[in-house]
Amino acid sequence: MAFELGGGKYKAPVQRVEDFLKGEKTKAIGRVRPSYNPGFTMADLSKVYDKDLTNTLKDAILDMDKKLKGFAHPDAILTGVETRSSSPVRVVRDELTFESESIKGLYPSGEGAGYAGGIVSSAVDGIKSAQALIAKYQPQV
Known part of the structure; x- marks a missing residue:
């Protein structure tokens, strides 16, 4: 799913934090540029995660921003999808x-x-x- 959302060719799907929190697909990159090589595709990461996980991530981002001001900067980039193994x-x-x-x-x-x-x-x-x-x-x- 993430491979398809990234447009294939091993590009990573990315989304601005502001867009993720609003539930909107990113249409333009802001001040923070993705650094992933071989490239990126603007996406709606909620298409990869289920609703519960998406909501948990949104809550976690906002909570972390209270502790670390700027964590939820509107132009911050989420690069998906990372797995832990x-x-x-x-x-x-x-x-x-x-x-x-x-x-x-x-x-x-x-x-x-x-x-x-x-x-x-x-x-x-x-x-x-x-x-x-x-x-x-x-x-x-």
């Missing part, structure tokens, strides 16, 4: 060097490689992998 596979790597055991020079890290379960743990794992790579090439003093 972890990789069912793990690319085996050395515990100390973080290098792949089967492909020299590959440093599998983050959620896609099976070493994290979300954006923060993926970032932390990426930092650890980068540190291991730096240590490998850093001149010994």
Whole structure:
């Protein structure tokens, strides 16, 4: 459904927060530009979510705006549809060097490689992998 709403060709469906809250399809992008590559298609994200989820998201956006002013800025962009799942596979790597055991020079890290379960743990794992790579090439003093 999200693929179709994005117009195919792996473009992401996007909607301005103001339009999402009003239940209207986005017709024009405002001050905030979507950054997703290979591109985006303006959409009505309520076409992807059921009514209960749409209403819950609307309430959450407005509630978050009370705590973090500007969160519900009219031109803020919602990019849909994100799902939360972890990789069912793990690319085996050395515990100390973080290098792949089967492909020299590959440093599998983050959620896609099976070493994290979300954006923060993926970032932390990426930092650890980068540190291991730096240590490998850093001149010994």
